[in-house]
Amino acid sequence: MSWLELDTENCSVQRTLDVIGDRWSLLILREAFNGVRRFDDLTRHLSVSESVLSRRLRSLVDAGLLERVAYRAERQRTRQHYRLTDRGLELFPVITALMQWGDRHLADDAGPAWTVRHGDCGHAVEAVVRCTDDGQVLTATDTKTGPGPGARLVSPESRH
Amino acid sequence: MSWLELDTENCSVQRTLDVIGDRWSLLILREAFNGVRRFDDLTRHLSVSESVLSRRLRSLVDAGLLERVAYRAERQRTRQHYRLTDRGLELFPVITALMQWGDRHLADDAGPAWTVRHGDCGHAVEAVVRCTDDGQVLTATDTKTGPGPGARLVSPESRH
DNA sequence: CAGTATCCGGTGCGATACTG
DNA sequence: CAGTATCGCACCGGATACTG
Numbered sequence: 094m095s096w097l098e099l100d101t102e103n104c105s106v107q108r109t110l111d112v113i114g115d116r117w118s119l120l121i122l123r124e125a126f127n128g129v130r131r132f133d134d135l136t137r138h139l140s141v142s143e144s145v146l147s148r149r150l151r152s153l154v155d156a157g158l159l160e161r162v163a164y165r166a167e168r169q170r171t172r173q174h175y176r177l178t179d180r181g182l183e184l185f186p187v188i189t190a191l192m193q194w195g196d197r198h199l200a201d202d203a204g205p206a207w208t209v210r211h212g213d214c215g216h217a218v219e220a221v222v223r224c225t226d227d228g229q230v231l232t233a234t235d236t237k238t239g240p241g242p243g244a245r246l247v248s249p250e251s252r253h
Numbered sequence: 254m255s256w257l258e259l260d261t262e263n264c265s266v267q268r269t270l271d272v273i274g275d276r277w278s279l280l281i282l283r284e285a286f287n288g289v290r291r292f293d294d295l296t297r298h299l300s301v302s303e304s305v306l307s308r309r310l311r312s313l314v315d316a317g318l319l320e321r322v323a324y325r326a327e328r329q330r331t332r333q334h335y336r337l338t339d340r341g342l343e344l345f346p347v348i349t350a351l352m353q354w355g356d357r358h359l360a361d362d363a364g365p366a367w368t369v370r371h372g373d374c375g376h377a378v379e380a381v382v383r384c385t386d387d388g389q390v391l392t393a394t395d396t397k398t399g400p401g402p403g404a405r406l407v408s409p410e411s412r413h
Numbered sequence: 414c415a416g417t418a419t420c421c422g423g424t425g426c427g428a429t430a431c432t433g
Numbered sequence: 434c435a436g437t438a439t440c441g442c443a444c445c446g447g448a449t450a451c452t453g
Contacts, residue, residue, distance in 0.1 A: 103366045105355025106283050106348060112359070114276065116446080123266050127398050132415050142447045147416060173415065177393070183354060185393040186380045188266060190346035195265025198340060199272070204402030206263045212397045216386035220346045226376035228388075233337070233345040237372045238287050242364030276425080292435050302427045307436060333435065417452075424445085432437075 103243055112156050113184070117141055117149045122181065123188055125159065127207075130174040150175060158184070190220035263403055272316050273344070277301055277309045282341065283348055285319065287367075290334040310335055318344070350380035 113119055120139055124130075129138050135146055153159045158181035165171045189209065196205040209218050221230045273279055280299055284290075289298050295306055313319045318341035325331045349369065356365040369378050381390045 103361060104280075104283065105352045105360060105365050105367070107280060107355075108359040109351045109355035110276075110279060114274075114279075116270075116274065119270060119274075120264075120267060123264065126393055142449095143416070144418080144448085145446050148446090150416095170414090180358060182393050183357065184350075186350035186382050187347065187354060189382045190344075190350050190380065191269045192265045194344055194347060195267075195269035197343065199268040200265060201263060201403045205265050206401050206403045206405065207265070207398060208401040209396050209398050211384040211386070211389070211391060212395055214384065214386055215397075216384050218382050218391055218396055219385050220350065220380065220382050222346050222349045222378050222380050224371040224374065224376050225379050226371070226374055229371070231371060231378055233286055233342050235372055236369050236378055237375075238367060238369050241366050241368040243361045243366045245366065302429095303436070304428090304438080305426055308425090310436095330434090415453090417450100419448100419450085421448085422446095424443105426443085427441095429440090430438085433435090 103245060109187075113153075113158070113187075115149070117145065118153060119188065119191070121146070121149055121153065122158065122177070122184060123192075125175060125177050125181070126185065126188060130176060131172065132175075153181075157181075186220055189218065193220050263405060269347075273313075273318070273347075275309070277305065278313060279348065279351070281306070281309055281313065282318065282337070282344060283352075285335060285337050285341070286345065286348060290336060291332065292335075313341075317341075346380055349378065353380050 113122070117139070120141075121135060124135055124138055129135060132143075132146065132150070135141070135150075136143055139146070141149075150159065150161075154161055154175070157178055159175040160178050161173060162176050163171050163173055192205075192207070192209070210216060211218055222232075222236070223230055273282070277299070280301075281295060284295055284298055289295060292303075292306065292310070295301070295310075296303055299306070301309075310319065310321075314321055314335070317338055319335040320338050321333060322336050323331050323333055352365075352367070352369070370376060371378055382392075382396070383390055
C-alpha cells in the first residue's frame with residue numbers, strides 16, 4: 094500500500110475551499126484587496142444581488158476573513174466597511190496565483206485588466222512556490238508529496 | 254474618478270474561477286498533482302459520483318488542464334489516465350497557496366494530512382508573492398494595484 | 414446608505430442503472 | 434476498468450420588496 098491510499102477528507106485544500114470555494118467569496122475578497130470595501134460599492138463592482146452579497150459577507154465575517162467596522166470620515170456621517178483581517182490578508186498568495194494564471198492563459202489581447210506592483214519599486218509581483226530552505230522557485234515536478242501528521246487512510250468501505 | 258471605478262468583468266481572477274471555480278475541479282487537480290490520475294482511483298479518493306467526475310474531467314480536458322492518455326504497463330492491458338498539461342501544471346501555486354492557508358488556519362490538532370517538500374533537499378515548500386525584481390517576499394500591504402492594459406470602466410448604467 | 418425577507422428558478426450534484 | 438444516461442432534489446443565486 095502506498096500513500097496514494099491516504100484519505101483526503103481532511104485535506105487542507107478541501108477545507109479552504111469549504112470556506113471560500115463558492116462563486117462569490119474570492120471575488121469579494123479580491124475587491125477588498127483592491128480597496129473596495131463598502132456594501133454599495135461592492136454591489137456596483139460585482140454584479141451580485143444585495144441578498145447574496147449580504148449572505149456572503151456574513152459568512153466571510155463569521156469565518157474571520159473580514160471584519161465589519163464603523164468609521165467616520167471628517168465631517169461626514171458614520172459608514173460601515175468590511176476590512177480584511179490578518180487571516181484574510183493571508184489569502185493574498187491565493188488571489189495572486191489565480192490572477193497570474195488568468196493573466197497568462199485567459200487574458201484579452203489587450204492584456205490583463207489589473208496589475209499588481211511592488212509599492213516600493215514599482216516592479217510587477219509574482220506568485221511562486223519556493224523551497225523554505227534555499228528559496229529556490231519550484232515547479233510541481235520538483236516536489237514530493239507525502240503524508241503529514243494528520244494523515245488518515247482511505248476508508249475501507251470505499252475500497253473494492 | 255479613481256481606478257476604483259474600473260470594471261472587473263474581465264478580471265483574471267474571475268476568468269480563472271470560471272474554469273476551476275466549481276466544487277470539484279480543484280480537488281481533482283490536487284489528486285492529479287498527487288499522482289492519482291485514473292478514473293476509478295479518483296472516485297475512491299474523492300467522494301464524487303461517477304457522472305459528476307465524468308463531466309468535470311471532460312471540462313478540464315476541454316479547458317486544456319488535463320489530457321486523456323491511454324497507456325500500457327508491461328504485460329498489462331491498456332488503461333486510461335488523466336495527465337496534467339503544462340497549462341494545468343501552472344496551477345501549482347494556486348493549489349499550494351490554498352493548501353498552505355488551510356494548513357495554517359483549519360488543520361486538525363494533529364496537523365495537516367499532507368506535506369509537500371522539495372524533492373532534492375526534503376525541506377518544506379511555501380507559496381509566496383514576490384517582487385519580480387529583487388525577489389523580496391511581499392504581503393498585500395506592500396503592493397499597489399492599478400489598471401492594466403485591458404482595463405475598462407465600470408459600466409455607466411450600474412452607477413448612480 | 415446598508416442592509417434583510419421572501420420567493421422563485423436554474424444548475425449542479427448525487428443516486429441509480431446501464432454500456433463497451 | 435471506464436465511463437454514459439437519466440432523474441430528482443437541494444442549494445445557490447437573482448429579483449423584488451421592504452426596513453432602519
